[in-house]
Amino acid sequence: MYPRSFDYIAPASLEDAVRELGNAEFAKVMAGGMSLIPLMKLRLLSPDLVVDIGRIGGLGEIEDTGDHLSIGALVRHRDTASSDVVPTALRQAASWTGDVQVRNRGTTCGAVAHADVAADQPAAVLALGATMVARGPSGIREIPSDEFFVDALTSALAPDEILTEIRIPKRGGGSAYDKLGRRGGHTDYAVAGAAAWVTVSDGAVTDARVALTGVGTKPELARAAMEAIVGTDGSEGAVRAASERATEGITVIEDLYGSVEYKTHLAKVMVRRALTQALTEARS
Amino acid sequence: MSTTSVLGGVVRRKEDPALIRGTGLYTDDVKKAATVHVAFVRSPLAHARITRIDTEAARNAPGVLAVYTIDDVRHLGPLPAQVPVGKLRPLLADGVVNHVGEAVAMVVAETRAQAVDAADLVEVDYDPLPAVVDLKQAASDQIKVHEDLESNVILTWEAGPWGNEEGIAETKAKIAEAKGRGDTVTVSLEMRNQRLLPTAIEPRSVVAEWNPGYERFDVVSATQIPHALAGAIAKTFGLASNAVHVLAPEVGGGFGCKLNIYADEILVCFAARELGRPVKYTETRRESANNTIQGRGWIGTATLVGTQDGEILGYELEALCDMGAYSQNFTAAIPFLGVFVGSGQYRFPTYMKLDCVATHTQTTDAYRGAGRPEAIYYLERIIDAYARKIGKDPAEVRMKNFIPAEDFPGVVSPVGFAMDTGDYAKNLRALIESDAYRQLVAERDRLRSEGRLAGVGIATYVEVCGFGPSGLADLGFSWSAYGLPSSFNGSGLVRVNPDSSVTVIIGTGPSGQGHQTTWAQIVSDQLGIPIDRIRVIHGDTAESPMGIGTFGSRSAAVDGSATYLAAQKVRAKAARLAAHLLEAAEEDIEFGDGGAYVAGSPDKRVTWEEIATVAYQPHRLPEGVEGGLEAHAIFSPANATWPFGSHACLVEVDEETGDVRILRYLTVDDCGNVINPMIVAGQIHGGIAQGVGQAMFEEAVYDAEGNLLTPSLLDYILPTAVDLPSFELKRTVTPSDVNPLGVKGIGEAGTIGSAQTVVNAVVDALSPLGVEHVDMPLRPKRVWQAIQDAKGGN
Numbered sequence A: 001m002y003p004r005s006f007d008y009i010a011p012a013s014l015e016d017a018v019r020e021l022g023n024a025e026f027a028k029v030m031a032g033g034m035s036l037i038p039l040m041k042l043r044l045l046s047p048d049l050v051v052d053i054g055r056i057g058g059l060g061e062i063e064d065t066g067d068h069l070s071i072g073a074l075v076r077h078r079d080t081a082s083s084d085v086v087p088t089a090l091r092q093a094a095s096w097t098g099d100v101q102v103r104n105r106g107t108t109c110g111a112v113a114h115a116d117v118a119a120d121q122p123a124a125v126l127a128l129g130a131t132m133v134a135r136g137p138s139g140i141r142e143i144p145s146d147e148f149f150v151d152a153l154t155s156a157l158a159p160d161e162i163l164t165e166i167r168i169p170k171r172g173g174g175s176a177y178d179k180l181g182r183r184g185g186h187t188d189y190a191v192a193g194a195a196a197w198v199t200v201s202d203g204a205v206t207d208a209r210v211a212l213t214g215v216g217t218k219p220e221l222a223r224a225a226m227e228a229i230v231g232t233d234g235s236e237g238a239v240r241a242a243s244e245r246a247t248e249g250i251t252v253i254e255d256l257y258g259s260v261e262y263k264t265h266l267a268k269v270m271v272r273r274a275l276t277q278a279l280t281e282a283r284s
Numbered sequence B: 001m002s003t004t005s006v007l008g009g010v011v012r013r014k015e016d017p018a019l020i021r022g023t024g025l026y027t028d029d030v031k032k033a034a035t036v037h038v039a040f041v042r043s044p045l046a047h048a049r050i051t052r053i054d055t056e057a058a059r060n061a062p063g064v065l066a067v068y069t070i071d072d073v074r075h076l077g078p079l080p081a082q083v084p085v086g087k088l089r090p091l092l093a094d095g096v097v098n099h100v101g102e103a104v105a106m107v108v109a110e111t112r113a114q115a116v117d118a119a120d121l122v123e124v125d126y127d128p129l130p131a132v133v134d135l136k137q138a139a140s141d142q143i144k145v146h147e148d149l150e151s152n153v154i155l156t157w158e159a160g161p162w163g164n165e166e167g168i169a170e171t172k173a174k175i176a177e178a179k180g181r182g183d184t185v186t187v188s189l190e191m192r193n194q195r196l197l198p199t200a201i202e203p204r205s206v207v208a209e210w211n212p213g214y215e216r217f218d219v220v221s222a223t224q225i226p227h228a229l230a231g232a233i234a235k236t237f238g239l240a241s242n243a244v245h246v247l248a249p250e251v252g253g254g255f256g257c258k259l260n261i262y263a264d265e266i267l268v269c270f271a272a273r274e275l276g277r278p279v280k281y282t283e284t285r286r287e288s289a290n291n292t293i294q295g296r297g298w299i300g301t302a303t304l305v306g307t308q309d310g311e312i313l314g315y316e317l318e319a320l321c322d323m324g325a326y327s328q329n330f331t332a333a334i335p336f337l338g339v340f341v342g343s344g345q346y347r348f349p350t351y352m353k354l355d356c357v358a359t360h361t362q363t364t365d366a367y368r369g370a371g372r373p374e375a376i377y378y379l380e381r382i383i384d385a386y387a388r389k390i391g392k393d394p395a396e397v398r399m400k401n402f403i404p405a406e407d408f409p410g411v412v413s414p415v416g417f418a419m420d421t422g423d424y425a426k427n428l429r430a431l432i433e434s435d436a437y438r439q440l441v442a443e444r445d446r447l448r449s450e451g452r453l454a455g456v457g458i459a460t461y462v463e464v465c466g467f468g469p470s471g472l473a474d475l476g477f478s479w480s481a482y483g484l485p486s487s488f489n490g491s492g493l494v495r496v497n498p499d500s501s502v503t504v505i506i507g508t509g510p511s512g513q514g515h516q517t518t519w520a521q522i523v524s525d526q527l528g529i530p531i532d533r534i535r536v537i538h539g540d541t542a543e544s545p546m547g548i549g550t551f552g553s554r555s556a557a558v559d560g561s562a563t564y565l566a567a568q569k570v571r572a573k574a575a576r577l578a579a580h581l582l583e584a585a586e587e588d589i590e591f592g593d594g595g596a597y598v599a600g601s602p603d604k605r606v607t608w609e610e611i612a613t614v615a616y617q618p619h620r621l622p623e624g625v626e627g628g629l630e631a632h633a634i635f636s637p638a639n640a641t642w643p644f645g646s647h648a649c650l651v652e653v654d655e656e657t658g659d660v661r662i663l664r665y666l667t668v669d670d671c672g673n674v675i676n677p678m679i680v681a682g683q684i685h686g687g688i689a690q691g692v693g694q695a696m697f698e699e700a701v702y703d704a705e706g707n708l709l710t711p712s713l714l715d716y717i718l719p720t721a722v723d724l725p726s727f728e729l730k731r732t733v734t735p736s737d738v739n740p741l742g743v744k745g746i747g748e749a750g751t752i753g754s755a756q757t758v759v760n761a762v763v764d765a766l767s768p769l770g771v772e773h774v775d776m777p778l779r780p781k782r783v784w785q786a787i788q789d790a791k792g793g794n
């Protein structure tokens, strides 16, 4: 399909990019284009202006600042997946995103900005308690991940804001991501998935964050499961009990790949598997 | 290094360098000067009356040359069909739309983007009518698909044997009697064989140009049937068939979906003549999903009755087969292909009743296997269920009921068709007595002992293909509506050029099957001229002799045989010329090492180049011999061919999620003689991938309003390499006796053999829980649900 006609620019700096975004009636940022271009070709999205941030320098790095990791706007899924500093949950989520071509072009920030409920990395970012750094006309703004995912395909970014980096706090512990892909195993978009992050001290779970993929309308925290696991010994029984509460407070939505009943069940399985792996890592 | 060895040798595909380097020409690559482009306005509703079409704004949009509706083209339609029952498709919607995506208007503009933009401006008012999508509901006739249809059941195929009412009554009586006996077991399952999208990676594309000086259409189309397309265009426009030149260049996958005449192919011709410009249409992926024919879509009940010790006494299949809204090329004939193989390779009484049911959905037609995968699926699933019920090894039950090898030749199947050759027991033994199969079973048992859900499935199949005998026309299948001779036959022309290179021109063309290599092998084998000196030309109606096309696994058996016969004629003439040059007797001439020599004295020889040179210098020819060194042959086999085989696989099911993994996949296929084992293996690989795709992933899902919910590859899940295990292939060889090559065809066998193999394995894995059947595709959600239902029932 052909998109409606649109203007395209590839500014060299963030300032220019933000200004162009502000000037247009309806502009979209393009990073890897893996989700934006298909939507445009289907005419589900018809921006007047596409602002390609691909030529802006300094956005392609994963940096360890000591207290957090910074993932720049042009860090590709492949870079995230193969990094040895990125926490396991996000690495796994990136490595199971799409296929080789998609991982070579698509960006972690793009996947997060896109805020698709079936996408993998948003849940990981949420479980890791990341902070999104957005740059807009009035400067830089930090958005906690808990506030970032607003609704289906909707993030807290304003139309003229660019997500320049994702900051992942270095808080130790262990993390993991697991999903069942639409074509089975880890392949393709998630039917349901879960990311978990835990810290353990003296045999007790001291902190935990768990986030879900694919079950509601947006990437969401499984708060009941989080609360249930903290303070326990992280035993198999404790994990099982916590994962039973995976979708508490979340409206599970049926789609072609699963009924509400199935997805609710799957969310529990994935939370259990992710928590179990995260605990193993935290203890090691 | 390619060998020059020929029949039976692995020869690297001659076509691959161009395809891999991207220098092959596909239809959309054709850029004729001044080409204009088409976009269609399509119906958003499955059933509605069109109350108004306003094309004004679109006509005035930038770059637009014309906007056409049915009023402009009614006189050119409808599209032809081999079995013209139900409603034939008008070129554009005629007053009523009958499925989502049906073309209502056609916009032609200078650029494709302008055409697409202008199509958005065409206003169509619809008065919605009730739509019927569900097959059972459609069969009940509560809602008529077309007002003037007597019933949505547009045709019923009944067999047992086919076309023999007395025989059918007898078969039914036998089965009823067996069911009534106190000592027999009857199993019955209702099963769905879901709708599929053929999904050729190259979408369909066509470009047409009218040359008013030559009074000729030049058409390039991604089609499997260039001659039929030329015939149909000629007939539509009242032209001689040689006033239409169709070229099918490289075709990027067909699987049956390019085995049709499409309205857009006629419409671009119409527009090209009206506008005096070349006109091009290339479908989008979504259009491919919604508007190119779809496949399968059966719901049926299979019932089998047999003794406690595995002797099957009768089998019945009653099914509703989804035809979609309009009948196209083979639409209502597809279930009949299922009747052909309805009793498989077995000898028990078989009764079949297949209702062809119209619905408000896109037309169905031939998709890889076409009718045969459906029929074999039901048969092999129910045999498995029966074996399980009586507690017998499924292989043993099959073995016990096969038509014995000794019965060949001369076998007529219980559904009434003569079969060429077969040795089913040998084939199945080659599978189950292999180490690989023993390992499969051992691994399943090991996994089970660890408390995991593992299963082994086997299935056997017979296929009918290599169409076929001219006599098929007597069954009512005819290409005469396409301006072709009614019969199915094949053709080949072999020309040795003056420099002794060879040009082979064939009536069929590949959509990935490797004709250039296989045909070169056939000719090289006859002439002893190396394969790299042989060029195969196909798909060009101006150059190639009449041929029906590549489908139904027919090319090698029919057109390959014709080419073989043509090569023999050339060889005979060359022998005569060599004898003349060597002053020897014709009978003593043998070919080898790049030329001909006298038997027994290999140094008395002439090269092919010398022979060819003489052939084109009439003054040097012996008296009474015409110049040139070429021959053409037409071949119509005495019967279709009947390949067969046995498949097995090992699966593991994640009990918690319903996720299915295929761990190993084994086959023993028998396609008669093998021309190129690598190409045969490639066909089996692709075939299994599509069969496994149906078993595990693929489904064209319609909602109750007739919207296709899976119109893109985001939602329509195709199998990819990462989803499939390595296939472990073996073969038995039972040559066909209906063609000189002894080949049977292998294009569809992998698909026909595989879907039920996977389902049988998954049911085997779930059988400890009491699961008897799971419908395809075996998506995790469905497998999980079956597990829950079985557990709930316990």
Ligand SMILES: Cc1cc2nc3c(=O)[nH]c(=O)nc-3n(C[C@H](O)[C@H](O)[C@H](O)COP(=O)(O)OP(=O)(O)OC[C@H]3O[C@@H](n4cnc5c(N)ncnc54)[C@H](O)[C@@H]3O)c2cc1C
Residues within 6 Å of the ligand: A028, A029, A030, A031, A032, A033, A034, A035, A036, A037, A073, A096, A097, A098, A099, A102, A105, A106, A107, A108, A109, A110, A111, A112, A113, A114, A118, A119, A120, A121, A157, A161, A162, A163, A164, A187, A188, A189, A190
């Ligand atoms: C074949 C295929 C398979 C896929 N499979 C999966 C899968 O299994 N799992 C999965 O999670 N995803 C999958 N995806 C989606 C893929 O991960 C996308 O790459 C990702 O969602 C978007 O990243 P991108 O850089 O390509 O963003 P783009 O496509 O360029 O942009 C996507 C959206 O985010 C916005 N955006 C991008 N970057 C920024 C930024 N820095 N600041 C503000 N807004 C921004 C854009 O404006 C747009 O709205 C698949 C995609 C394809 C094509």
